Amino acid sequence: MKTLTPLLTATAGVVSSSVVLGMTPVFAATFQTTFTLDSPGGTPFIDTIVFDWETDITSGNVTKSDLTNWSYELFGMGSSVYSETVVLDGVVQPIGGVSRTIDDIQFDFNLNTLNWSQFYNDFPTV
Secondary structure, three states: EEEEEEEEEEEEEOOOOOOOOOOEEEEEEEEEEEEEEEEEEEEOOOEEEEEEEEOOOOEEEEEEEEEEEEEEEEEEOOOEEEEEEEEEEOOOEEEEEOOOOOOEEEEEEEEOOEEEEEEEEEOOOO
């Protein structure tokens, strides 16, 4: 587990990667990252966040503009508390029926080091 901030620890893994179509390799990676809160709490109680995200980027920093899909689920004591799709097919999705744009979210993950730099998704606890 790597400490991201005083509040989070995380692990990241590639769920699936490259696909070959004809003679041209196409990179499409699906990642799942699990964050365990060092100081769980809140109402509802949250102790774990699981991100599922996809990109066509093969190295370096993946930013919000590089995401194909991004969703997450919040857990408290093993039970799902909340889930949301942030980006679907490259398009930022509304939150609670309210429109948002790419400027409303933050995402930065380094594929070379497998480290997070930042994420933000209008969720005040994170």
